[in-house]
Each structure stands twice: as C-alpha cells, then as structure tokens.
Amino acid sequence: MTELVAEELVHVYREGGVRALDGVSLRIGAGERVALIGQNGSGKTTLVRHLNGLLRPTSGRVLVDGADAATLTVAQLARTVGLVFQDPDRQIFAPSVRDEVEFGPRNVGLAGAELRAAVANALAATGLAEAASVNPYDLGGSRRKLLALAGVLAMRTPVLVLDEPTTGQDARGVERVRALIDEAHRSGRTVLTVSHDMRFVAETADRVIVMRQGRVVLDGTPAEAFGPDAWEVLRSTHVEPPLPARVGHRLGLASIATDASLLDALREGAPGAGERPQ
Amino acid sequence: MAAVAVGGFVGPLLLVALGVVLPAVLAGVIGQLARLTLLLSLPIAISAVLVNVFFFPGGETVLLRLGPITATAEGLVFALEILVRILAISGAITLFYLTTRPAELVVDLERRGVSPRVAFVASASVQTVPAMVERAGQITAAQRARGLDTEGSAWRRVRGIVPIVGPVILGAIGEVEERTMALEARGFTRPGRRTLLWWPPDSAWERVLRWAVALAVPVLIVARVAGWLTWLP
Amino acid sequence: MLTLEAVSYRYAGARRAALRDVDLELRDGEVLGIVGASEAGKTTLALVASGLAPRAIGGTLRGVVRIDGRDVAAAPMHEMAAQVAIGFQNPATQLSGVTETVFEEVAFGPMNLAVPRNEVIGRTWDALASLRIEPLAERHPARLSGGQQQLVAIAGLLALRPRHLVLDEPTAQLDPAGTDLVAEALSHLSARGASICVTEQKTDLLAGLATRVAVIDAGAIAFSGPADEVLADPRLADLGVAAPSAVRLYRVADAAGLSPVARDRLTAALAEELDVR
Numbered sequence A: 001m002t003e004l005v006a007e008e009l010v011h012v013y014r015e016g017g018v019r020a021l022d023g024v025s026l027r028i029g030a031g032e033r034v035a036l037i038g039q040n041g042s043g044k045t046t047l048v049r050h051l052n053g054l055l056r057p058t059s060g061r062v063l064v065d066g067a068d069a070a071t072l073t074v075a076q077l078a079r080t081v082g083l084v085f086q087d088p089d090r091q092i093f094a095p096s097v098r099d100e101v102e103f104g105p106r107n108v109g110l111a112g113a114e115l116r117a118a119v120a121n122a123l124a125a126t127g128l129a130e131a132a133s134v135n136p137y138d139l140g141g142s143r144r145k146l147l148a149l150a151g152v153l154a155m156r157t158p159v160l161v162l163d164e165p166t167t168g169q170d171a172r173g174v175e176r177v178r179a180l181i182d183e184a185h186r187s188g189r190t191v192l193t194v195s196h197d198m199r200f201v202a203e204t205a206d207r208v209i210v211m212r213q214g215r216v217v218l219d220g221t222p223a224e225a226f227g228p229d230a231w232e233v234l235r236s237t238h239v240e241p242p243l244p245a246r247v248g249h250r251l252g253l254a255s256i257a258t259d260a261s262l263l264d265a266l267r268e269g270a271p272g273a274g275e276r277p278q
Numbered sequence B: 001m002a003a004v005a006v007g008g009f010v011g012p013l014l015l016v017a018l019g020v021v022l023p024a025v026l027a028g029v030i031g032q033l034a035r036l037t038l039l040l041s042l043p044i045a046i047s048a049v050l051v052n053v054f055f056f057p058g059g060e061t062v063l064l065r066l067g068p069i070t071a072t073a074e075g076l077v078f079a080l081e082i083l084v085r086i087l088a089i090s091g092a093i094t095l096f097y098l099t100t101r102p103a104e105l106v107v108d109l110e111r112r113g114v115s116p117r118v119a120f121v122a123s124a125s126v127q128t129v130p131a132m133v134e135r136a137g138q139i140t141a142a143q144r145a146r147g148l149d150t151e152g153s154a155w156r157r158v159r160g161i162v163p164i165v166g167p168v169i170l171g172a173i174g175e176v177e178e179r180t181m182a183l184e185a186r187g188f189t190r191p192g193r194r195t196l197l198w199w200p201p202d203s204a205w206e207r208v209l210r211w212a213v214a215l216a217v218p219v220l221i222v223a224r225v226a227g228w229l230t231w232l233p
Numbered sequence C: 001m002l003t004l005e006a007v008s009y010r011y012a013g014a015r016r017a018a019l020r021d022v023d024l025e026l027r028d029g030e031v032l033g034i035v036g037a038s039e040a041g042k043t044t045l046a047l048v049a050s051g052l053a054p055r056a057i058g059g060t061l062r063g064v065v066r067i068d069g070r071d072v073a074a075a076p077m078h079e080m081a082a083q084v085a086i087g088f089q090n091p092a093t094q095l096s097g098v099t100e101t102v103f104e105e106v107a108f109g110p111m112n113l114a115v116p117r118n119e120v121i122g123r124t125w126d127a128l129a130s131l132r133i134e135p136l137a138e139r140h141p142a143r144l145s146g147g148q149q150q151l152v153a154i155a156g157l158l159a160l161r162p163r164h165l166v167l168d169e170p171t172a173q174l175d176p177a178g179t180d181l182v183a184e185a186l187s188h189l190s191a192r193g194a195s196i197c198v199t200e201q202k203t204d205l206l207a208g209l210a211t212r213v214a215v216i217d218a219g220a221i222a223f224s225g226p227a228d229e230v231l232a233d234p235r236l237a238d239l240g241v242a243a244p245s246a247v248r249l250y251r252v253a254d255a256a257g258l259s260p261v262a263r264d265r266l267t268a269a270l271a272e273e274l275d276v277r
Helices: A045-049 A096-107 A114-124 A141-153 A171-186 A197-204 A228-236 A243-250 A259-266 B010-027 B031-053 B072-099 B103-113 B118-146 B153-158 B161-185 B202-223 C042-047 C077-083 C102-112 C118-128 C146-160 C176-191 C203-209 C226-231 C234-239 C243-254 C262-277
Strands: A004-012 A019-028 A034-038 A059-065 A081-084 A160-162 A191-193 A207-212 A214-218 B062-066 B071-072 C001-011 C019-026 C031-035 C060-067 C084-087 C164-168 C195-199 C214-218 C220-226
Touching: A019 A045, A019 A059, A019 A214, A034 A045, A034 A197, A045 A059, A045 A160, A045 A191, A045 B031, A045 C214, A059 C220, A081 A141, A096 A114, A096 A141, A114 A141, A114 A171, A114 C031, A141 A160, A141 A171, A141 B161, A160 A171, A160 A197, A171 A191, A191 A197, A197 A243, A243 A259, A243 C262, A259 C060, A259 C077, A259 C262, B010 B072, B010 C084, B031 B071, B031 B072, B031 B153, B031 C077, B062 B072, B103 B118, B103 C203, B118 B161, B161 C019, B161 C077, B161 C084, C001 C042, C019 C042, C019 C220, C031 C042, C031 C102, C031 C203, C042 C060, C042 C084, C042 C195, C077 C084, C077 C102, C084 C146, C102 C146, C118 C146, C118 C176, C118 C226, C146 C164, C146 C176, C164 C176, C176 C195, C176 C203, C203 C226, C214 C226, C214 C234, C220 C226, C220 C234, C243 C262
Parallel strands: A034 A191, A034 A207, A081 A160, A160 A191, C031 C195, C031 C214, C084 C164, C164 C195
Antiparallel strands: A004 A019, A004 A059, A207 A214, B062 B071, C001 C019, C001 C060, C214 C220
C-alpha cells in the first residue's frame, strides 16, 4: 500500500531562481487515480520529479510509503515510483524493443520467470508483443511512446506516474493508454497522470489536482474540478473544461465532466442524474 | 606566430604581456584566462620543461645530476623559450574564446564575404554544446527513473554509460536530417549574400590595431631572419 | 495553388512505398487538414508537398508536385523556400541553432532570402506579434520551453510570408493556450490568402480551422471532403482517428436514447458553445 505525501514542498531552480513549487501540500492515497493539470510552467513536471527523487526539495519534504524520500536514492525510489517521461527519444537506447523493456525491471532486481512475465505483460498491454524484436527506431512516434510506457510498466512499481502520455499519440494509442490506466487501477496501483487533454483527464481520473504558479489551486473529483464553482480558478490557469462540462453548464446542470455524465443528467427521470457513473 | 618568430624568451614574454595579459586585464577576463591557460597548457608545459631540461642535446653546463640523467643550463634556457611560446599561443587562443561572441564572429565573417555555410559550421559547433548537455541531463533523468544507479560504485557508474550516451548519439544523428531539412526549407542553401541585421561595431582605432598586429608578424620574421633581434636574450 | 498528381514516394532503402497514388489539391486561402493513424504517411505527405522529399532526403518520387501549374522538380530548392514553408513537430530541430535571440531566429528565413533589412525587421515583429511572443524577442532560443520553442519556430515560418505553408503536427508539444495561439495565427494567415496544409491528431483543432480534410491510410488517401463532413464520418474510427469532441457527443447522444426534447436541448447548447469559440 503506497501513499505519496508532499509537505510544504518548495522547489527553487538554481538557474534563474524560479520558484517552481511554492509550498505544495497534498496526499495521494494508495490506489488512487489522479490527474495533475495546469498550464506549461505551473510546476507539474517539477512536482512529479520530486516523487522519485530526481529533484530534491529546497524546503519541505516528500514521503513515499511513509519514508522521507530524502533518505532514499533515485534507484531505490524507482522500485516504488515508476515515472514515464514525455519524450521517448530521450531514453530509448537498446537494439530491440524487448531489450528496451527489460532495462528497467532488471535494474530494480527482477529476474528469471518474473522478469519474462513482467516484460511479456507490458508488451501485450502496449500492443507491442509482435514488435518485440524490432529496432525501436523503426517504430513510429506513437509506438515509441508506448514503448517508453511499457519499459516502466514492466518495473511493476506500485505507483505509476505518466507525464503527458497522450501527446503525439493517434486515437488507437490514446485508447491503449486509457485501457492501461484502467488495468493498473484495477490491480491496485496508484496512477498519477500529467496531461493537457481535459477530455482524457475527465475520463481517466477520479481526482483532479490543478496547479498554478507552483501551488495547488483546485483539488477534487472531475465533476468538482470542472464544475461551475471552479470556473473562475480554471480560467486564471488557462485551463478550459472539457466540452461536456461546458455544455452542461449552459444547460444549468452541475457536476458534469464526461459525455456519459452529461447524458445521464439529460435522461429524464434517470436516478442519480448528474453523478459520475462508477 | 610572432612568438615563434621572435627568438629567445624575453621577446615572447613581452608579447605575452602586451598581446595577451594587457588586453585580458582590459577586458576583465584575466582571472578566467589564467585558470583556463593553466588547465590547458600545464600538462604540455611540464612535459616540455622536463624533456628539455634533462635531455637537451649538447647541454654542457651541468646543473644537477640524477644518476644517469643530467640537467643542463642550456636545456633550462631552451625549456623556458618553449614555455613562453606555449603560453603565448594558448593564451592568445583562450583570450579569443573568452572575448569573442560566436554570433559576432559569424556575422563579421559573413560581412567579409565568408560563405554562410562555413560561418554556420563555425558557430553551430559552439552552440550545440549547451543543447547536448541539456539533452544528456534529460536522458540521465529518464534512465535514473528506470532504476539506473548513478550514485553507487564506480562499476555501476560505468555500466550506466551506454544507456545515457546511446540516446545522446542516436538522438543527435536522428536530428541531423530533420535539422538539415528545416534549414533548407528556410532558404539557407540559397547562393549569394544574405541580409544582415547588424554587425559588431568596428572603430577606426580597432582597424588600425588589427592592421598593426597583422603587419608586425612579417616585420618580426624579417627582423629575426636579418639578425636584428640578437640583442634579445 | 499546390497540387499533387498521382504521387507515389518511397524512402531511400525502403521496400514499400510510403505514399501511393496521392492526388491532392491545396487551393489558395484554404486550410487543408490531413488526418490519419500514426505511421499512415502524414509526415511523408508533408515532406513531399514541401518539395523536401525527394530533393533534400533522397528516395524515389513518381507523379508530379506542382505550384501554380509549375513542376517543382524543375526549380532549385532555395526557390521553394520562398514558395512553400514547412514546419515539423520537434521544435528542437527547427531552430537554426546559430542565433542568440528569438528575434534573430525568427528573422533567419527572410535574411537567407535576402529580403531588405527593414522589411526583415517589420516581418519579424509581425510574426512575433501574431503569436503574441514579442516578450520573448530578446531571449536565447535554446533556453525556452519546448512549447515556446515551437511558437518561435512557427513565427520563423510566418516571417517567410509563404504563399503555402505545410505544418506537420505543429501543436503536438503545445498546451491548450499555445494550441489556440497557433490556430488563431493560422486562420489569420489563410484569411490573407495563404494556403495551409496541416497534419494533426487534434481533430478538435481542425474542426474549427480546416476548410477541407483528407484522411490518409497506409500511404493512400482514404477519402477527403469538406471538413465538417469528413470529421463526422464514422469511418474515421477504423482509420485510427478520433472524432472531434462535438461529433462524439452527438453520436453518444443518438445512441443513448435521449428523448427528443432532451436531444434538442443538447443540440442547441452544443451549437451555442461551439459558436462562441
């Protein structure tokens, strides 16, 4: 059971002295499915890099599973928190897809049958099983991105952090990522997704955290975070709620984030109208 | 060049003082210059001095005897001569790097009719370094996130080289083609002069100084060959 | 007008053709959207349309690419630069790497084309203004975020004042605010008579921007037509292309068995919302 806690986290970059995190406190419980949103430069990427120790706090602290992250190396934290970067080309180095996927799990100590199973599952989940012996650079952008994801998935970390998993993906790739988040959630893993795609966020997260200038300004269910009460704050962060939320607002319906919840609310006499279906 | 042309060590020493140290002090980069010069030329200087002090052929005035090898006064003088020349050359080059902005150099070369492509190579080789450093940093972060241990023993760190250097090189190669296309699409290969937006100021006395320096080299070479400089030790 | 007539293209060393028998017309003042799954041939199409393939990267081309009726294979590459500008999705490779300020970077193209100095300066400020990045003018291009770099790269293309602009997923690296800026700049450019061909995964962006859309699948044009018709076509899903949000919402509404009253309310609200945008 892995929970992530940030306490009064502050991060000031040495170059330029930018205060990228300005006192972030939050708790992400084990098995939660969370989305982190906000404009470029709001501090999202800085925050997630604290969760596996790639960045260290200027002040405040990060607790992973109750342990102060400052006492652990990145290699140790990588056993708990798997972080997938936005740009796959900044990590792919192996001569084949399979070798590339094996790199992470080997580093965290998987071997033998366990390693083979982890790699096979990750390849299957990302649709890359048939491309296992292909050179990664012969894959198109969409599949290279899925490959980077498979490489972290195979590490079987209890926490999965995805930085912009849908950029540059075609529709099939986006569906794969969605299915993969659902599967990770079902198996009890904590999933944190950083994304600009509000529709994707509304449909794949149970909790939305909105950042602006290094602070958390909203934290709630998608229906709350995209609801009318939050609009003023969202506008100040240049985040536009997904289309169903905007249409729902015009129709005077509250608590709408997804197509499904909008239709539920419109269906006359439907019980629980306006609630997000589980 | 002048340092080689002028014989002895007093001449080159004067040149170092006038041509490297003085302008470096004026430009306020003397500290950096000293550090870099030490770093770059110290290993060569030490080996040059040792080799010459002990193995200078025809050295007669013995200063010190260490078993089968002897240090000679002639060797020491010659070593000093070599040393000041190394100082003059490396100092001048370092000074050039410290005081010349690549962009100004490129614009100035172009203004004098050098092909933009040559200027591009000169400038791009300097400018790609920060981009490569940035890229290597991002790759290191991504591999550490996958459990690559860069904080452990020396052996572990060695094992970490391939996953980090691999993508740096693969990425750089992959980007060359796209970068070439992007340049081509922006008319970079068009023959003829480009429009320049600005060029570095070039005052009258700078021009005079440049010509004076350029003239000094042949003058000194002639002076040396003609034997006018023999009064300098 | 830019036309592709029965164009097939094969990359150097590749076994199969990346484009097969493509006929396409980019009319003056129009925004043509190209959609398709990853690896379907969108980038190749952009390279061929801009004349970079095969001239800069080799490979074999069959068929003809014409600008205003003239075969581009006959013109030197640098003449193409004044006719067709092309932008790629990776901002890092689009910056020249030799400039020290954003201003010089944006001015780079027109400077190469020997546009008079005062006009270069005017065009550069115009291009910076149209993407609202004038505050970046003095910054070093290498020290910007990926999104900012992408805007600078696009500004560099706008400063070329191209009659034809080909963009390969120009907003892939941008956040929604940056995406909106690009969309706005492109619609201004097309209003001034330029023709724009843009490949995109973001069909929501194309829904508000493109006049026509062509769908590419396995190197061939599967179908094409007016943007609203193509983007509402149910075949898109099979070709790996996501329908725009509005289309998906209408579609779910139809399938969900709403009462006629509820559906009318939804339709009206949706129309209002899209109109405001």
